[in-house]
Amino acid sequence: MPDSDIVILGTGIHPFGRFDKTPEDLGVHAARQALGEAGLEWSDIQAAYLTRMYLPATSGARILRRLGSSDISIVDIEAACASGGAGLRQAVLAIRSGEVDTALVLGVEKMPRGFMDPSMIYADWQVRMGLSMNPAYWSMRARRHMHEFGTTEEQIARVAWKNHRNSVENPNAMYRKAFTMEQILASKPVCDPIRLLEICAPNDGAAAVVVTTARRARQLGGEPVAIEACAHTVARYSADFRCPADSMSATISNPGPTRVTSQKAYEQAGCGPDDIDCFEVQDTDAFCEIEICEQLGLCERGEGGPMAEEGHTEIGGRCPVNMSGGLISKGEPVGASHLGQVVEIVSQLRGRSGARQVEGARVGLAHVLGAGGNCAVTILAA
């Protein structure tokens, strides 16, 4: 891999869950932690990006003013579930441009319980007709995959089993409880074939990273982790039928957003999936992780189910996925989720992940995917 010129020097996280706290409380907690880890003050930050979907306009300015007065650029960035990746990419580009050498990316979300408010992404007629439930779209992908490749409900449940088990060791997760395969398969279907213990919940949380040049990091000391790649794309026509799609082409099939974005990231990093030691990926539902493993190139198309079933994605397996417990157990504070994955990967590459540590992890990948086919992939190296 080429030497990256841009690094993460500090990370911070407010646990994901449901809290009687304001977005300012959550955001300041994560931002202070990231600054502290980097050995920097707020006044050292030359540009800031607030990634969020549900918070109101100018949330970045509202939250970050709690750190003190400044006259830097503070921008809110929204790209659905990929917001954090889109924001991190902007920080990388700003630093690479030479205009700034140190930036803060802060993801904060505070979301209502239950199914997400459909009016944010669906047309009125889709809502009236009952076509506005996100898990339905995940489930239809699962059903089609089962039909084409013979993927089983047990293989899907195995992903949930693994991620719930991993979460027990993660103090930042909302649910930290292991379930048996029997419990998962006996949980109620939300949208067949996806069950309650196989989907993630929207919640509250924050995560932050301080990004700077490798040169500055050498001056400051600390434990920099290189950003080898950070890519964000939106799916092409008929590449995907993720929400809020009302139709798809039956004649054109473009490569899915995960394949396209990860290819860009692999090219940027000068590496391939075989060079990567650990992965945090979008598991809004357990099936989603199976499909994403295939699209990231961890296995052939249709082999994601058997790969999960045979334990290859467990900690200690050939390619560990969602060591943190994934979104299934952490919950998905949409604007903070990717930065939360980045915090986990940085911790893994520093060898600080305790009982969920992947032995000898040197390179890690974080992936998010959501509404409108928004996808982001970040590759980090120790």
Place this chain on the structure above:
Amino acid sequence: MGDETAAGELLPVNEGLVTGIDNEPRDVQLLGSKCDRCGEVSLGANAVCLNCGSDRITGIRLAPEGELWTYTVIRHRPPGGYLGPDPFEPFAIGLVELPDGIRVMAPLAGDVDSFEIGCRLRLEPWILQSRDGPAYRAFRFAAVAG
């Protein structure tokens, strides 16, 4: 306007998406857009081709019958202003592949356990009555008899 919005009036669930059939005002057809340049068909009356961006579009009516490509069952009342049966009843939704070369997302009428990928389905009207406002001409697919 007041009298015209009285009970009995039927609005399209979305402008440019559905239309009635002559002499059968409560029936339904799906509108589509066929690109004169690349040939792609998209759902609804669109000014620009969603595939190639051309604005040379011919408005069409989509075929009423197709095959189920994938589906799921909605087990909980969808969030927001869903206008289906109250109290809520679980129902299926799916992508229905039409001979026009498009798969359309739609509710499926009938027993939620009766569907399988590849089954033949036919478009039917689904009239949705809002609580205090108008009724909407919406659509769903149902199994082809026999």
